[in-house]
Amino acid sequence: xxxxxxxxxxxxxxxxxxxxxxxxxxxxxxxxxxxxxxxxxxxxxxxxxxxxxxxxxxxxxxxxxxxxxxxxxxxxxxxxxxx
Numbered sequence: 001x002x003x004x005x006x007x008x009x010x011x012x013x014x015x016x017x018x019x020x021x022x023x024x025x026x027x028x029x030x031x032x033x034x035x036x037x038x039x040x041x042x043x044x045x046x047x048x049x050x051x052x053x054x055x056x057x058x059x060x061x062x063x064x065x066x067x068x069x070x071x072x073x074x075x076x077x078x079x080x081x082x083x
Contacts, residue, residue, distance in 0.1 A: 003034075008062065010027060011057055020034060020038055038056060046062055
């Protein structure tokens with residue numbers, strides 16, 4: 001779990017797609033672990049490959065989670081101020 005979060009945070013900070021070799025080098029994680037994580041996260045929609053290369057970036061599922069969080073916090077804020 002920690003390594004998956006580290007991948008997400010690295011890609012977010014970088015702001016552009018990144019090859020898996022660079023992810024491995026930057027995070028210092030074993031190659032086999034990185035490939036397994038990338039496979040699992042990609043299959044689930046949390047990572048996506050760039051159209052131009054095999055570089056990786058944050059996937060649609062993370063966007064969906066962010067939008068659900070936003071809707072929840074906006075709803076909470078409206079209820080709080082409507083009192």
